[in-house]
Amino acid sequence: MKKLVVLLLASLMATSAFAVIDPDPDMIGIYFDTNAEDNCKIAEPSTPFFAYLIATNPTPANINAYELGMLNVVPAGNEGMVFRLSSNIADGVVSGVDVGVSGPLGGDHIVGLAEPLVTTEATILHSWQFMMLAVFPMDMYIFQSSAPSIDDVYPVLQNADGSILYTAGQSTGGPDIPVAGVNSECAVAVEEASFGSVKSLFR
Numbered sequence: 001m002k003k004l005v006v007l008l009l010a011s012l013m014a015t016s017a018f019a020v021i022d023p024d025p026d027m028i029g030i031y032f033d034t035n036a037e038d039n040c041k042i043a044e045p046s047t048p049f050f051a052y053l054i055a056t057n058p059t060p061a062n063i064n065a066y067e068l069g070m071l072n073v074v075p076a077g078n079e080g081m082v083f084r085l086s087s088n089i090a091d092g093v094v095s096g097v098d099v100g101v102s103g104p105l106g107g108d109h110i111v112g113l114a115e116p117l118v119t120t121e122a123t124i125l126h127s128w129q130f131m132m133l134a135v136f137p138m139d140m141y142i143f144q145s146s147a148p149s150i151d152d153v154y155p156v157l158q159n160a161d162g163s164i165l166y167t168a169g170q171s172t173g174g175p176d177i178p179v180a181g182v183n184s185e186c187a188v189a190v191e192e193a194s195f196g197s198v199k200s201l202f203r
Helices: 002-017 195-200
Strands: 027-031 049-056 062-073 082-089 096-098 106-118 122-132 138-143 156-159 164-167 180-182
Touching: 027 138, 027 180, 049 062, 062 122, 082 096, 082 106, 106 122
Parallel strands: none
Antiparallel strands: 027 049, 049 122, 062 106, 062 138, 062 156, 082 122, 096 106, 138 180, 156 164
16 A cells, blocks of 8 residues: 555656646746746856747647747946847757747847647747846746737737638736846846836837
C-alpha cells in the first residue's frame, strides 16, 4: 500500500512539473522558459537571455497566424542599453513571414506561418534573444497590433482549421499589466497603469 501511495504522489509531482502556470484556455504570455512556468527573470549585464511568447492551453489543434503589439518598458535613460539579438518566428519550428515592425523595446509582430503549427499545452509562437548592458527593470506588455484583425485590446491567433481568427487573453489579465518582468517584481505583482498610459510610452 505504501508503495502505491508513493507512486501516486510521484506521478502527481511529475505532472505538475510540466504544467503551465496559467490554467485558463487561450491565453498568451511571455516566459523565460519553454514550459510557460517562469515569467520573472534576473538578467546579468551583457549576458544574452531568451524570452518566449507562448500560447497556453490553446483550443485549436493548429495555428497558422498570430498578431500582437508588445512594449518593453525600461527606466528613462536606459532605452539604448537594451539589445534584441534575434527574433524567431515560432522559435524556428516552422517558417513564416512577419510583416510587423519591431525592435528591442517593442512594436508589432504580424505573422503568417508557412505551415500550421501543432499546438500543445505551451505552444511557442515567437522567441527573442535580448541583452541588457546594466541591471535595471524591464516590464514586458502585450496587446493588440497597430492594425488589428479584430478590434479589441487582445492579441489575435488564427485557427488553421478553417482560418478562423480569435482573440487570446493576456496571461496576467489584461493589457494594463505586464506579462513578464526582467530584474523587477513578478508580473502578477505590479502597480496598475492605464492602458493609454502604457501605450503612450511607445509613441
